[in-house]
Amino acid sequence: MALIREPVKFDSDMLDAIAGFGTSSDYYAGMWESEALLHVRRHVREYYREAQRLKCAYCGNQVSSRSAVAAPIEHIVPKSEHPRFMFEPRNLCVVCADCNEYKSNKATTQSELVLAKKRVRYPTKTDAFRVVHPHYDTYEEHIFKSGRIYLPLTPKGSWTIYVCELNRFFIRFGRCDELISDIELVKMQEKFFSES
Numbered sequence: 001m002a003l004i005r006e007p008v009k010f011d012s013d014m015l016d017a018i019a020g021f022g023t024s025s026d027y028y029a030g031m032w033e034s035e036a037l038l039h040v041r042r043h044v045r046e047y048y049r050e051a052q053r054l055k056c057a058y059c060g061n062q063v064s065s066r067s068a069v070a071a072p073i074e075h076i077v078p079k080s081e082h083p084r085f086m087f088e089p090r091n092l093c094v095v096c097a098d099c100n101e102y103k104s105n106k107a108t109t110q111s112e113l114v115l116a117k118k119r120v121r122y123p124t125k126t127d128a129f130r131v132v133h134p135h136y137d138t139y140e141e142h143i144f145k146s147g148r149i150y151l152p153l154t155p156k157g158s159w160t161i162y163v164c165e166l167n168r169f170f171i172r173f174g175r176c177d178e179l180i181s182d183i184e185l186v187k188m189q190e191k192f193f194s195e196s
Helices: 010-017 030-035 035-051 097-103 112-116 155-163 167-173 177-181 183-195
Strands: 073-075 092-094 145-147 151-152
Touching: 010 035, 010 177, 030 097, 035 073, 035 092, 073 097, 145 155, 155 167
Parallel strands: none
Antiparallel strands: 073 092, 145 151
16 A cells, blocks of 8 residues: 555645646746745645654655654655646655655656656656655555665665665665674565566
């Protein structure tokens, strides 16, 4: 089952605030930070904190229950690339600060969407995405996590691990106990490489 069962809903005040910036074709990435949208951002962050049970959509680690900086709102399809999806509820979630920083505006969709800058509708099928999508995908079908080690089970899992640098602890310190002592991890790694 996907991490997020129901996307956020906006009330009429929020929709009015968003409409104050024009139609989706008028959106630009910088408008997200507008003071006029502060209540919208707060609502989105609180909703997804609850819906995700304080779990980062990409690494599965805890996001902050209070600090906005430690629970950034993630635009799965980057708002810098596709600003028209900035307020699309299924394009939003919360992530940890590290995943937000590492992923940044890296590609999350299959190439045909990336090339279609004028695409009007947000994709509704999991196959449109290169990353594990918290509204559409079951995380454990794509990524095996053991402590601080992440192994891909699918190409989508592999891309998510890459763009968010999920094995950042191992990359930074060169080793961790999970890698040495976890037999299950070794078995999953062997299975992945034998099926690739």
